[in-house]
Amino acid sequence: MTRFPSILMTTKKRSTKAAAPQPAAQLFIAGPANAQGSPTPNQVLNFVVNSVALCSGYSASSISKSWVLGDPITDASGDKHPGAGLSQHGIDICLNPKLNQLIAYFGSTNTIPAGTYSTTSTIADVADDVGQRIP
Amino acid sequence: MNFLAHDRPCPALTPMIVHFFLLLPLLLAPTTQAQTAADSTLSPDAKAALKQHAAKDTNHDGLVSIDEEIAFAAKIAPAKFKPSDLSLPVVGKPAPGTKAVAEPTLNSWLERNVQVRQTFFNAKDSNNPAKFAWTKKTDEGAYYTVDAAVVLTSLMAPREFTLGNQAVWAAAMPVFEAHFSNQNNTHTAHNSQNSLLYALPVTFTYGRKFSPDDIRALMKAPIVNEQGSQYQTSDWIDGGEFTIFPAYRTDRDADIRALEMGVFWRPGVWVKAGLNRRQFLFGDTFSFRWDPMFGLETGRYEDGSKLLAPNAPDDYCRAVGRLHLEVGITSRLAITLDYTRRYNFLDANRDYHFRELSLVYQLDPDRVALVADASGEPATDKDGKPKRILVPGHFRIGASWKKGKDAPAFEQADTYSGWLGVQF
Numbered sequence: 001m002t003r004f005p006s007i008l009m010t011t012k013k014r015s016t017k018a019a020a021p022q023p024a025a026q027l028f029i030a031g032p033a034n035a036q037g038s039p040t041p042n043q044v045l046n047f048v049v050n051s052v053a054l055c056s057g058y059s060a061s062s063i064s065k066s067w068v069l070g071d072p073i074t075d076a077s078g079d080k081h082p083g084a085g086l087s088q089h090g091i092d093i094c095l096n097p098k099l100n101q102l103i104a105y106f107g108s109t110n111t112i113p114a115g116t117y118s119t120t121s122t123i124a125d126v127a128d129d130v131g132q133r134i135p
Numbered sequence: 136m137n138f139l140a141h142d143r144p145c146p147a148l149t150p151m152i153v154h155f156f157l158l159l160p161l162l163l164a165p166t167t168q169a170q171t172a173a174d175s176t177l178s179p180d181a182k183a184a185l186k187q188h189a190a191k192d193t194n195h196d197g198l199v200s201i202d203e204e205i206a207f208a209a210k211i212a213p214a215k216f217k218p219s220d221l222s223l224p225v226v227g228k229p230a231p232g233t234k235a236v237a238e239p240t241l242n243s244w245l246e247r248n249v250q251v252r253q254t255f256f257n258a259k260d261s262n263n264p265a266k267f268a269w270t271k272k273t274d275e276g277a278y279y280t281v282d283a284a285v286v287l288t289s290l291m292a293p294r295e296f297t298l299g300n301q302a303v304w305a306a307a308m309p310v311f312e313a314h315f316s317n318q319n320n321t322h323t324a325h326n327s328q329n330s331l332l333y334a335l336p337v338t339f340t341y342g343r344k345f346s347p348d349d350i351r352a353l354m355k356a357p358i359v360n361e362q363g364s365q366y367q368t369s370d371w372i373d374g375g376e377f378t379i380f381p382a383y384r385t386d387r388d389a390d391i392r393a394l395e396m397g398v399f400w401r402p403g404v405w406v407k408a409g410l411n412r413r414q415f416l417f418g419d420t421f422s423f424r425w426d427p428m429f430g431l432e433t434g435r436y437e438d439g440s441k442l443l444a445p446n447a448p449d450d451y452c453r454a455v456g457r458l459h460l461e462v463g464i465t466s467r468l469a470i471t472l473d474y475t476r477r478y479n480f481l482d483a484n485r486d487y488h489f490r491e492l493s494l495v496y497q498l499d500p501d502r503v504a505l506v507a508d509a510s511g512e513p514a515t516d517k518d519g520k521p522k523r524i525l526v527p528g529h530f531r532i533g534a535s536w537k538k539g540k541d542a543p544a545f546e547q548a549d550t551y552s553g554w555l556g557v558q559f
Contacts, residue, residue, distance in 0.1 A: 049357050
């Protein structure tokens with residue numbers, strides 16, 4: 001039986017079509033690519049946020065670095081993490097191929113296999129990992 | 136030659152008749168002469184048959200009755216033999232994506248390229264470590280046990296090719312499982328095991344192909360699903376995955392060698408329908424998410440002991456459909472439904488259904504509490520801020536209903552169960 005998250009709905013549902021960008025979006029202002037042609041961390045983060053938005057239906061501007069890929073959780077520090085609501089299959093089948101296209105675009109073959117990210121991975125975790133895969 | 140085919144009438148009678156004719160010359164001769172002849176003229180196979188006959192003939196009347204045959208079969212049979220479900224292995228590291236920096240050490244290489252677990256074909260055990268055990272009881276002989284499964288995750292990391300407007304990522308992960316034990320069997324339990332599995336799941340994951348302009352735009356700023364943006368979540372299914380799953384398994388205990396093949400399809404995400412993505416209804420009151428799988432599975436079994444393991448499957452070619460559905464009601468009540476249907480093309484009467492319905496309610500909610508220091512007072516971190524910890528709820532009640540027959544053994548299930556879970 002699948003374990004059901006008890007704090008599934010501790011956060012309010014986000015609008016799927018946010019009218020106004022949230023302050024979190026200001027974190028994602030893109031900088032120029034570095035001299036090696038690699039993306040900046042903010043560019044990777046923007047791509048990750050947009051990919052999660054495509055798979056989850058939430059507006060990209062409402063997604064912050066603390067979001068998790070699955071259902072909302074409260075971590076051991078008591079911090080609440082909103083969630084994109086994806087299942088493990090949703091992550092492996094919808095999200096990973098999008099991120100792999102970014103990795104391949106920059107010439108890297110260090111692509112993401114299934115199971116690399118879980119429902120409790122945060123956007124920041126994913127962006128860090130994707131950035132490390134691009135030389 | 137298989138004398139033990141269980142689909143023949145009165146299967147236990149067949150080996151009895153065979154043994155009877157094998158031993159007829161000996162039975163007609165005086166006992167001492169028969170023993171002498173067995174020792175001097177019989178082939179090793181005939182001697183083995185004679186020895187087995189003696190073991191079966193518990194009342195020493197020279198004949199093996201049906202009851203004696205059944206008793207002997209129960210004594211030595213791997214009655215609990217269950218081949219693994221051919222469903223997809225449970226692979227993947229359930230951990231944060233961030234990894235340690237690669238180092239020129241064996242540990243570092245293994246961390247990045249290999250998964251080692253107890254098994255990959257049982258969701259309950261797929262997160263347990265591989266086990267190599269040697270056990271010695273004071274009044275019994277020692278035995279060893281090996282339960283290990285290995286996946287090479289990087290033999291072929293996802294590689295891209297384009298099919299129409301879809302980017303397809305092909306990946307392969309060789310799987311090897313070994314389960315050994317020389318533990319003694321008893322009349323009530325089959326403890327020994329001797330099985331190997333070699334498999335090579337190959338996945339083809341597909342999704343919309345981004346152009347270079349798309350990638351640059353998606354890196355520039357958060358634009359998806361914003362007003363006026365050309366990048367919007369699909370109204371239909373986004374992505375999917377085909378898996379080809381060849382496997383070869385041996386089980387020397389059960390005298391089984393099997394060649395198996397599966398082809399499965401899983402859809403990606405369909406936001407509006409709650410497919411692989413939680414969908415909310417009536418505010419936060421109801422939510423649901425579902426996950427289907429469709430496929431074809433076929434296998435060829437060389438099963439030399441059907442009588443001993445009557446539930447072991449025969450050759451098969453089955454269509455399979457599986458649905459997992461989760462429904463959340465408020466924050467603490469959940470209903471899950473798993474339904475599987477298999478249709479065996481090789482036997483029109485083999486239409487298997489299996490459903491499991493569960494209702495779970497968490498009696499007390501998770502709570503965030505202050506961490507206590509050694510004196511029982513609230514602990515603080517180096518900045519003087521109070522430390523907090525998430526304390527999961529302790530009590531759950533639930534009920535489950537299982538009905539039908541499921542792979543691999545297709546044993547009939549029709550059970551209701553209720554439970555109270557306590558965890559501190």
